[in-house]
Amino acid sequence: MKATQAVPMEYGRQVDLSSCADEPIHIPGSIQPHGALLFFGTDGILAGWSANAAAMLGIAPRLGVPYAALGLPQPAIDAIADGIEFHDDDDAAPSVAALSIGGRDFDCVVHGAYGRIVAEFETRDVPADEVSHFAIRAHGSIDRLRRQKTIDGLLAAAVQQVREFTGFDRVMAYRFRPDDSGDVVAESRREDLVPYLGQRYPAGDIPPQARRLYTLNILRMIVDIGYDAVPLLGEPGAAPLDMSFALLRSVSPVHIEYLKNMGVCASMSVSIVINGR
Numbered sequence: 001m002k003a004t005q006a007v008p009m010e011y012g013r014q015v016d017l018s019s020c021a022d023e024p025i026h027i028p029g030s031i032q033p034h035g036a037l038l039f040f041g042t043d044g045i046l047a048g049w050s051a052n053a054a055a056m057l058g059i060a061p062r063l064g065v066p067y068a069a070l071g072l073p074q075p076a077i078d079a080i081a082d083g084i085e086f087h088d089d090d091d092a093a094p095s096v097a098a099l100s101i102g103g104r105d106f107d108c109v110v111h112g113a114y115g116r117i118v119a120e121f122e123t124r125d126v127p128a129d130e131v132s133h134f135a136i137r138a139h140g141s142i143d144r145l146r147r148q149k150t151i152d153g154l155l156a157a158a159v160q161q162v163r164e165f166t167g168f169d170r171v172m173a174y175r176f177r178p179d180d181s182g183d184v185v186a187e188s189r190r191e192d193l194v195p196y197l198g199q200r201y202p203a204g205d206i207p208p209q210a211r212r213l214y215t216l217n218i219l220r221m222i223v224d225i226g227y228d229a230v231p232l233l234g235e236p237g238a239a240p241l242d243m244s245f246a247l248l249r250s251v252s253p254v255h256i257e258y259l260k261n262m263g264v265c266a267s268m269s270v271s272i273v274i275n276g277r
Helices: 053-057 074-085 128-146 151-166 208-216 253-262
Strands: 035-041 046-050 095-101 104-113 116-124 170-176 182-189 219-222 230-234 267-270
Touching: 035 053, 035 230, 046 053, 053 116, 074 095, 074 104, 074 116, 128 151, 151 170, 151 182
Parallel strands: none
Antiparallel strands: 035 046, 035 116, 046 230, 095 104, 104 116, 170 182, 219 267
């Protein structure tokens, strides 16, 4: 790759309720600011990065630089190497590494998709031993969920367990109908919140491309809906970075407005995918 100057990768466009069903939410051209992102070709050569990567990761990214020459911590280098090695294996799980840069803790998550290797560095505010304790508690919860005899009982137990773990004010289970409308079928909430249990929502609330991403990437986090998106930088004229599997992917401004209207400040979605749906 020739060493050209990186430019903002602006792929988003203005959307409203009439056009949100056509919005290319998998290529937003930006990330949420609680982490940084680097992406490479399958040859390991740097093809782009988030605008905050230099400051957050303490590196000087340049187009055309091999991943091993960026000055990243060794765990990140090893994770990227694994991502490159197994990028064409559809069954390969993302490579994950815990590391520290400049006194800040990060979880580095690397995946390969659509001819790119994506390395995300998500800041972590809790120590590793607390994460391990969380995993032990989660394992115990899985055993309790397995003992449920019905789907309704399983979902009711699941929303309660997830709320206890995460501290969210409200956790719901949402079930799609054949026409893509959906119902809130289980809920655990703070007592002063208006209940959503039993509410039905039209198919247009979650457009087709959003449902597609739910089946591809089962976890999505919005840490703070008031965030300022961080643009991606890359080679002029390069194809947009497909972020279908990215953790830090910036989300639709229409969805942000939807959440604001509901009084939501942060959200997490976990997909239960059955037969590809």
